[in-house]
Amino acid sequence: xxxxxxxxxxISNTFxxxxxxxxxxxxxxxxxxxxxxxxIESFHRILEDDCLSGSEFETYGEAYKAIIDFMxxxxxxxxxxxxxxxxxxxxxxxxxxxxxxxxxxxx
Numbered sequence: 520x521x522x523x524x525x526x527x528x529x530i531s532n533t534f535x536x537x538x539x540x541x542x543x544x545x546x547x548x549x550x551x552x553x554x555x556x557x558x559i560e561s562f563h564r565i566l567e568d569d570c571l572s573g574s575e576f577e578t579y580g581e582a583y584k585a586i587i588d589f590m591x592x593x594x595x596x597x598x599x600x601x602x603x604x605x606x607x608x609x610x611x612x613x614x615x616x617x618x619x620x621x622x623x624x625x626x
Contacts, residue, residue, distance in 0.1 A: 520546055522547075522548060524547070524548055524553070565593070570585060570589040571585075594606065603619065
């Protein structure tokens with residue numbers, strides 16, 4: 520599933536066709552409810568602050584590599600206080616086994 524706001528890029532026929540082609544369910548948040556996307560908004564802020572700001576990329580390839588490296592760090596080495604001071608990968612593995620004691624919640 521992919522959850523988006525109602526920006527023009529997400530209500531286009533091209534985007535919808537891509538969702539169908541990749542077998543993704545597309546869920547749109549209601550207008551004027553950014554709090555529903557709070558987790559991704561928080562991530563975008565972290566990405567901007569910790570990876571992108573202060574950097575000048577000369578090529579798309581440089582920017583792409585910086586983001587790939589950051590994503591590896593973010594998911595595999597950076598601990599998150601909101602998920603029991605684990606990395607997202609560690610938390611995901613525990614959640615799959617049901618060992619976190621935290622229930623799945625779909626908003």
